[in-house]
Amino acid sequence: MLTISERLYKAAQPVWKECHEHPFVKGIGDGSLTIEQFRFYLLQDYLYLYDYARVFALGIVKSKDPKVMQLLSKSVDNILNGEMKIHRSYMERLGITEDQVFQVKPSLKNVAYTNYMLAVSHAGGIAEVLVSILACSWSYAEIGQVLAQAPGAADHTFYGEWITGYASPEYHSSNQALVELTDKLLEGCSEETYQRMEDIFVMCSRFELDFWEMSWRLES
Numbered sequence: 001m002l003t004i005s006e007r008l009y010k011a012a013q014p015v016w017k018e019c020h021e022h023p024f025v026k027g028i029g030d031g032s033l034t035i036e037q038f039r040f041y042l043l044q045d046y047l048y049l050y051d052y053a054r055v056f057a058l059g060i061v062k063s064k065d066p067k068v069m070q071l072l073s074k075s076v077d078n079i080l081n082g083e084m085k086i087h088r089s090y091m092e093r094l095g096i097t098e099d100q101v102f103q104v105k106p107s108l109k110n111v112a113y114t115n116y117m118l119a120v121s122h123a124g125g126i127a128e129v130l131v132s133i134l135a136c137s138w139s140y141a142e143i144g145q146v147l148a149q150a151p152g153a154a155d156h157t158f159y160g161e162w163i164t165g166y167a168s169p170e171y172h173s174s175n176q177a178l179v180e181l182t183d184k185l186l187e188g189c190s191e192e193t194y195q196r197m198e199d200i201f202v203m204c205s206r207f208e209l210d211f212w213e214m215s216w217r218l219e220s
């Protein structure tokens with residue numbers, strides 16, 4: 001029998017396949033993505049990650065289990081001081097200051113995605129919080145792993161740092177902890193609850209695809 005996370009993963013496969021095949025993702029992998037497109041993505045993603053960290057923080061508020069609270073607070077730290085280090089390094093390379101990022105307006109699709117995660121998490125419980133962040137964390141772990149396997153991709157002078165960041169054992173294990181926690185929280189849940197979770201997971205996966213597309217087209 002499939003675990004809850006395996007069922008969620010299977011349900012989102014058609015959308016994840018489109019993410020893997022998206023020209024933006026392929027372009028990071030083969031180095032053909034323009035710096036202009038990456039710069040646009042970087043700025044939007046930097047803003048996105050602050051709201052994403054807020055969703056984890058909401059999980060701390062919603063949880064009564066000290067172990068879950070510890071894991072989520074570690075995740076907040078991983079995002080703000082780990083994952084975003086990659087962004088800050090690229091900002092330095094591209095001559096962008098944090099003040100300049102905050103002058104950028106988040107795009108419509110960026111706002112739609114973060115507002116969706118925040119709304120679902122505010123209205124729901126700890127399981128809704130976990131499932132709404134899972135597609136984000138998991139799809140990037142998978143994209144990082146796939147791109148890192150292409151010969152030379154991880155050593156690319158510009159995109160290599162992005163690829164190695166998301167393919168790193170640290171990123172993989174923090175994502176794995178979220179997958180396992182989701183299974184634990186939803187073990188033995190009713191079919192009705194599962195369907196609600198699947199809707200959230202697939203919706204967030206669609207937002208992921210939209211984020212790549214928006215960045216490819218520089219849609220602000």
Ligand SMILES: Cc1ncc(CN)c(N)n1
Pocket residue numbers: 045048049083136137140208211
């Ligand atoms: C839009 C988006 N989705 C996911 C990730 C990976 N945390 C990210 N940085 N940005």
